[in-house]
Amino acid sequence: MLSAEENARLTQVGPGTPIGELLRRYWHPIAAVGQLDEKPVMPVKLLGEELVLYRDRSGTLGLIDRYCPHRRANMVLGIPEEEGLRCPYHGWRFNETGKCVEQPAEPRPFGDRVKMTSYPVREACGAVWAYLGPAPVPELPMWDLMTWENADHEIGFIHIPCNWLQSMENCADTMHFPILHGNFHDYVLERLGRPDLKKRLWRPGDPEEDRMIGINEHDYEVNDRGILIRYTQANKTKDDPDWRIGRQVAFPTVERAVNDLEIRVPIDDTHMMYFCVRAHWLPPGEKSKQDKTKIPYFEVPYALDSNNNIDWSVLDGNGMQDNVIWGSMGPIVDRSKEMLGDSDRSILLYRRLLKEQAELVAEGKDPMNVFRDPEQANCIYLAAPEEEDYWEFQQTQQISRNRSFNKYSPIARKRVVELFGEDALKGPIY
Numbered sequence: 126m127l128s129a130e131e132n133a134r135l136t137q138v139g140p141g142t143p144i145g146e147l148l149r150r151y152w153h154p155i156a157a158v159g160q161l162d163e164k165p166v167m168p169v170k171l172l173g174e175e176l177v178l179y180r181d182r183s184g185t186l187g188l189i190d191r192y193c194p195h196r197r198a199n200m201v202l203g204i205p206e207e208e209g210l211r212c213p214y215h216g217w218r219f220n221e222t223g224k225c226v227e228q229p230a231e232p233r234p235f236g237d238r239v240k241m242t243s244y245p246v247r248e249a250c251g252a253v254w255a256y257l258g259p260a261p262v263p264e265l266p267m268w269d270l271m272t273w274e275n276a277d278h279e280i281g282f283i284h285i286p287c288n289w290l291q292s293m294e295n296c297a298d299t300m301h302f303p304i305l306h307g308n309f310h311d312y313v314l315e316r317l318g319r320p321d322l323k324k325r326l327w328r329p330g331d332p333e334e335d336r337m338i339g340i341n342e343h344d345y346e347v348n349d350r351g352i353l354i355r356y357t358q359a360n361k362t363k364d365d366p367d368w369r370i371g372r373q374v375a376f377p378t379v380e381r382a383v384n385d386l387e388i389r390v391p392i393d394d395t396h397m398m399y400f401c402v403r404a405h406w407l408p409p410g411e412k413s414k415q416d417k418t419k420i421p422y423f424e425v426p427y428a429l430d431s432n433n434n435i436d437w438s439v440l441d442g443n444g445m446q447d448n449v450i451w452g453s454m455g456p457i458v459d460r461s462k463e464m465l466g467d468s469d470r471s472i473l474l475y476r477r478l479l480k481e482q483a484e485l486v487a488e489g490k491d492p493m494n495v496f497r498d499p500e501q502a503n504c505i506y507l508a509a510p511e512e513e514d515y516w517e518f519q520q521t522q523q524i525s526r527n528r529s530f531n532k533y534s535p536i537a538r539k540r541v542v543e544l545f546g547e548d549a550l551k552g553p554i555y
């Protein structure tokens with residue numbers, strides 16, 4: 126459906142490319158804050174740029190070029206100092222602005238003429254966020270669930286060997302729900318020898334199935350945040366009160382799904398990170414006692430190796446099923462070979478939005494969801510089910526066998542034990 130040139134234009138993220146320039150107008154999460162406790166210096170790649178994230182001994186974070194400007198030593202081996210990061214080779218020291226503040230071997234130091242690439246970083250809701258774009262630096266958007274006081278937060282992430290766009294196109298694609306998370310889910314359970322845990326299979330035209338999404342009962346609209354997706358259950362219509370907001374895509378890389386903020390991080394043209402900020406609701410009226418500077422994190426395994434061997438044991442949850450599909454499509458989907466139908470109109474909607482917003486950037490304007498007003502950026506509402514329902518939802522569905530990353534989430538597992546006892550972990554938690 127797209128020419129090879131258009132496909133390249135929509136997927137490339139490096140500096141100077143249209144989409145690379147668009148994506149540089151936004152903050153992206155690059156790590157969980159907790160990772161720096163174990164590794165104060167970490168390699169980071171974002172939008173094709175090789176960088177190093179570090180925390181110096183006074184607690185300041187820096188995001189600088191991976192390679193020292195002297196003779197290109199890898200700064201991943203750098204030594205965190207009271208101020209900045211010292212190159213392990215000849216000891217040049219850099220602060221978080223990329224300024225060279227020390228050259229111990231130079232009789233005539235010329236640090237004031239050395240400028241290493243550096244980018245602003247911020248900590249928020251357990252994540253480190255980076256901005257690689259031009260000045261002025263926009264506000265870091267605090268999407269609503271990042272600010273909630275009646276929830277325990279955590280971070281979950283997975284690295285996937287594919288371009289970010291095939292992942293982003295998935296979130297407006299409601300028609301994969303009943304198949305990938307229904308039929309395929311049941312097939313995974315069969316492969317794992319647990320057919321007793323199967324969901325009931327969805328079948329096209331089955332009027333009785335009330336858990337899955339109907340083939341005609343979904344709708345998409347572009348709003349001021351991105352794309353709003355509504356749907357209802359398969360045996361209901363749009364007139365039914367159950368017709369509800371399912372998801373809000375916050376352009377360009379964020380998706381709000383019930384209690385998750387699911388963020389696609391473009392690492393380079395052929396790699397991405399799927400980064401979830403999760404909010405586990407507490408009973409109504411209760412406040413979280415969690416130390417928000419120490420939000421826990423976990424990493425999710427990827428089920429497909431480079432020889433196409435499948436680890437079925439990973440694939441029994443929605444999140445992991447989505448992730449493996451994106452990666453299974455190859456490093457960059459050849460969209461000149463795809464065959465889209467009527468059910469794919471949301472994909473076209475997202476691509477159109479991407480092109481329009483890239484054009485705005487090319488004209489020197491701010492694209493959608495770039496925030497300049499700190500007050501507005503403090504808490505940005507994203508459409509989602511009503512808050513009163515969350516606690517109930519969590520009791521009934523989130524702690525069930527098909528919610529996203531629960532299998533790997535320490536908080537979800539703890540909740541299961543609190544609510545249902547130790548034995549529940551032997552049962553259906555995925």
Ligand code: FES
Pocket residue numbers: 193194195196197198212213214215216217
């Ligand atoms: S290579 Fe970094 S100081 Fe020499």
Ligand SMILES: [Fe+2]
Pocket residue numbers: 301302305306443447
């Ligand atoms: Fe999915």
